[in-house]
Amino acid sequence: MGAIGLSGIRKVFPDGTVAVNDVDLEIDDGEFVVFVGPSGCGKTTLLRLISGLETITAGQLRFDGQVINEVSPRERNMAMVFQNYALYPHMTVRQNIAFALRVRKFRQSEIDERVNEAARILDLAELLERKPKQLSGGQRQRVAMGRAIVRHPGAFLLDEPLSNLDAKLRVQLRTELRRLHERLGVTTIHVTHDQVEAMTLGDRVAIFSEGSLLQYDTPQVLYRQPANIFVAGFIGSPAMNFLEAALVGGGDGPAVSMGDTRLALGPQATGVAARLGDTLLLGIRPEHLGWRRSGDGAQGALQARVELIEYIEPEAYVSASLIDPSVVVRTADELVGGSQEDTTALAHDDARYLTLRVSADEVPERGEVVDLVVEPDRVRLFDPATGNILGR
Ligand SMILES: Nc1ncnc2c1ncn2[C@@H]1O[C@H](COP(=O)(O)OP(=O)(O)O)[C@@H](O)[C@H]1O
Ligand SMILES: [Mg+2]
Secondary structure, X not given: OOOEEEEEEEEEOOXXXXXXXXXXXXXXXXXXXXXXXXXXXXXXXXXXHHHOOOOOOEEEEEEOOEEOOOOOHHHHOXXXXXXXXXXXXXXXXXXXXXXXXXXXXXXXXXXXXXXXXXXXXXXOHHHOOOXXXXXXXXXXXXXXXXXXXXXXXXXXXXXXXXXXXXXXXXXXXXXXXXXXXXXXXOEEEEEEXXXXXXXXXXXXXXXXXXXXXXXXXXXXXXXXXXXXXXXXXXXXXXXXXXXXXEEEOOOOOOEEEEOOEXXXXXXXXXXXXXXXXXXXXXXXXXXXXXXXXXXXXXXXXXXXXXXXXXXXXXXXXXEEEEOOOOOOEEOHHHHHOOOOOOOOOOOOOOOOEEEEEEEOOOOOOOOOEEEEEEOHHHOEEEOOOOOEEEOO
C-alpha cells in the first residue's frame, strides 16, 4: 500500500544548485528506510520532494503504484515531521495533535478517538492539557509524532526528528521510534546525519553525498561491502583506516605492498589483476587490525608506535603511528570530506595514525612499538581515482 518509488529524481534550485541528482530508489510498503549523509547532501530537499513541499525538476515519483509528481502535498497522504517540531506554543498538546484533523474537518468524535489513540501509543495521555513549553524535549518530540500518527498516513517522512535531543534521550527515542514502527507498520523514511542512528534504525539505509545516492542496502551490507571510499569512511566509528598500497604479483597470487610490508590478498583480490603495479587505497576497519609485541622488525610486519589509548570499556581504541615513513596513511576525514563526528581524538591532527579497536583487556603499552596484524580477508581495496571498490 505505501511503497514509494523514485526514478531519476532531480532537483535544481533557481540559483542553479543541484540539490538532488538523478536518484533512483525503491522503498517497499511497510519498510523503515533511513536517508543519511553529511549536512548539505540533499536529504531534506529529497524528503520535501517526496512530500510535495518542493517541486520536482525531473524524474518520476510514485506512491502506492501511482505517479504523484503533480499531486498536492495534502492529497499525498504522507505525514512529515520536521526537525524543529514546529508545535503551536499557544495550543495544548491535545489541540496540537488534533490540528491537522480539525483543518481537514474531521468529526469531533473521530478527532477525539484518534487523539486518544495516539496519546496512548505515545504515552502522552497525562500530558494532553499541557502547553508545549511545559514539556521536556523528548515529550515535545512525541507530540510531533502524535500529530503525524493521527492522520493515519500511508507514509511517515521524518526529518532529523531526534537531532535536537541530548544523547541519552536520542538513544531512548530511537528505540521508541523503531517500536512504534513495528506496531504501526507504516512505511517510514527517516532522515539523519548520524550514521549510528542510521545503522541502528534502518531496514535499509540510503547514503547520499552531494545530492547523489551512493549506496542503498541493509546496514550489514553497507558495513561489510561498501561500494566506495565515501561509504566505507562514513559508516563505522572509529572510521576505517586507509593506506596507500601498491598491487604486486607473486607466487601466492596478488598481494599489496606498503613500504617494506607485503600482504598476500584473499578472495577480494579476484578481478584486480589488471591493476598490477598500480597504487590503490587499502581500507581496514579498526576491529580488523590487531597487534603483537614487536620482535624488532619481524619480516614484513607493519610497525607502529602506540601513541594513545582511549578506553571505551569493554573496548579500547589504540592510535598508533607508523614507523616506516614511506607508507602513506590517508584519513577517512580527508577522503570523505569532514563528515565524521566521532572519530578518535588523534584522527584529525595527523594522517600518520592508524586506529585499532581491541579488547580493553589486551592493550599494548603507550610508547611501545608493536607489529600490526592485518586480517587479509578483511582488507578492502579502492580505486583512488574513482573511489570505487575493486575486486569483491
Ligand atoms: N531553497 C533553496 N535554494 C537554493 N539552494 C538550496 C535551497 N534549499 C537547499 N539548498 C541547497 O541544496 C543543498 C541540499 O540542502 P539540504 O537538502 O537542506 O541538505 P541536508 O538536509 O542534507 O543538510 C545544499 O547545498 C543547500 O544549500
Ligand atoms: Mg536537512
